[in-house]
Amino acid sequence: MEDIILKEHNVIYQTYNRLPIVVNNAEGAYIYDNNNNKYIDFLSGIAVNALGHSHPSILNAIEIQSKKYLHLSNFFYQEPQIKLAELLIQKSKLDKVFFCNSGAETTEAVIKLSRKWGWDKSKTKIIAFTGGFHGRTYGALSLMDKPKYKDKMGPYLENMVIVELNNIDHLIENVNNNTAAIILEFIQGEGGIREPNFEFVNTILELKKKYNFILIADEVQCGIGRSGDFFAYEYWGITPDVITIAKAIGGGLPLGAIIVNEELSEVWQKGNHGTTFGGNALACACGIAVIEELDKGVLENVKNVGIYFKNQLIELRKKYTDKIIDVRGRGLMLGLELSLDAQKVVDLLLDKKIIANATSVNVLRIVPPLIINKELVDVFIKSLDESLSQIKNL
Numbered sequence: 209m210e211d212i213i214l215k216e217h218n219v220i221y222q223t224y225n226r227l228p229i230v231v232n233n234a235e236g237a238y239i240y241d242n243n244n245n246k247y248i249d250f251l252s253g254i255a256v257n258a259l260g261h262s263h264p265s266i267l268n269a270i271e272i273q274s275k276k277y278l279h280l281s282n283f284f285y286q287e288p289q290i291k292l293a294e295l296l297i298q299k300s301k302l303d304k305v306f307f308c309n310s311g312a313e314t315t316e317a318v319i320k321l322s323r324k325w326g327w328d329k330s331k332t333k334i335i336a337f338t339g340g341f342h343g344r345t346y347g348a349l350s351l352m353d354k355p356k357y358k359d360k361m362g363p364y365l366e367n368m369v370i371v372e373l374n375n376i377d378h379l380i381e382n383v384n385n386n387t388a389a390i391i392l393e394f395i396q397g398e399g400g401i402r403e404p405n406f407e408f409v410n411t412i413l414e415l416k417k418k419y420n421f422i423l424i425a426d427e428v429q430c431g432i433g434r435s436g437d438f439f440a441y442e443y444w445g446i447t448p449d450v451i452t453i454a455k456a457i458g459g460g461l462p463l464g465a466i467i468v469n470e471e472l473s474e475v476w477q478k479g480n481h482g483t484t485f486g487g488n489a490l491a492c493a494c495g496i497a498v499i500e501e502l503d504k505g506v507l508e509n510v511k512n513v514g515i516y517f518k519n520q521l522i523e524l525r526k527k528y529t530d531k532i533i534d535v536r537g538r539g540l541m542l543g544l545e546l547s548l549d550a551q552k553v554v555d556l557l558l559d560k561k562i563i564a565n566a567t568s569v570n571v572l573r574i575v576p577p578l579i580i581n582k583e584l585v586d587v588f589i590k591s592l593d594e595s596l597s598q599i600k601n602l
């Protein structure tokens with residue numbers, strides 16, 4: 209084993225399953241290791257590097273902003289924050305932005321905000337769905353069902369209910385006047401690229417009319433162009449009351465935000481919520497660059513390449529009907545449900561210098577940089593074809 213990997217084992221808490229790659233540098237859709245191997249990246253730092261690695265616009269934004277100032281704290285007015293908020297409001301048609309640093313922090317923020325909104329109305333219950341992922345803090349974990357994330361670390365928050373995704377009866381049973389909010393990923397990432405169906409989303413909207421609760425779209429993974437729309441929920445033709453974003457919005461730097469509608473924009477008073485680093489100027493400058501590039505044709509690319517990619521996967525499924533159970537997702541957020549441990553395919557792909565990821569045990573998750581082209585998709589499909597043929601028939 210490489211020296212540096214041994215060192216890592218000695219000093220880093222072993223909570224991650226790392227790929228056996230020591231990275232030297234990365235550019236566009238490529239990652240280069242210490243031994244000059246070149247990998248194609250279909251993971252994007254877990255759906256973070258929307259523009260690929262070392263994108264000139266990001267490097268430029270960093271250079272310009274770093275010469276002005278890095279961190280000031282929220283005691284000051286800062287142009288990068290304001291400009292990024294303007295762009296996010298324009299995209300969402302909502303009213304105000306609160307910046308933080310990560311996805312989990314956005315979940316904490318929306319839990320607090322929903323409960324403060326519901327306080328006078330005796331609404332405290334928050335509903336989330338099976339397979340959902342909202343972060344690793346106590347608030348977020350209270351809205352999640354996967355035992356691996358939660359076992360022996362409780363107790364968790366009260367009045368949190370996890371309803372089975374796409375089970376309308378279960379949903380109706382659990383929503384009432386006490387419901388403050390429902391939080392939903394319109395495309396589940398960690399949960400294995402699963403979507404709520406139209407009937408389910410319509411039922412949520414009907415219940416919302418009847419019981420008056422806040423609808424929160426967790427767009428941390430599926431948002432910022434990943435699905436082919438700027439926000440994944442757009443596909444359902446709805447507008448949520450609150451949107452949470454993180455991952456891709458910082459262009460590789462840590463940044464999160466919640467975007468709220470007008471009714472919710474005055475629930476918090478000064479001092480009710482805050483963070484030291486939230487809205488960090490360097491991260492916001494990169495966020496602006498991300499959105500500007502998406503508007504300059506990257507979003508269009510996601511749509512085109514995404515459709516091509518999914519069709520190629522559907523074709524491949526015809527050849528491996530026993531191994532590929534389902535092809536899911538939209539844009540460049542795709543998933544293959546397999547009849548075998550997806551990690552096995554991940555390992556075989558890695559031998560061919562392709563980086564992908566397994567989630568929910570049997571789902572191969574494909575979340576490449578949004579700038580990839582059809583030629584790279586072809587390389588992926590060919591490698592996947594070879595990998596699947598290497599696994600002996602089940």
Ligand SMILES: *Cc1c(COP(=O)(O)O)cnc(C)c1O
Pocket residue numbers: 309310311312313341342343344393397398426427428429430454455
């Ligand atoms: C990753 C993720 C989070 C948590 O984000 P962190 O930045 O890891 O805290 C929340 N929601 C969704 C949908 C995610 O994919």
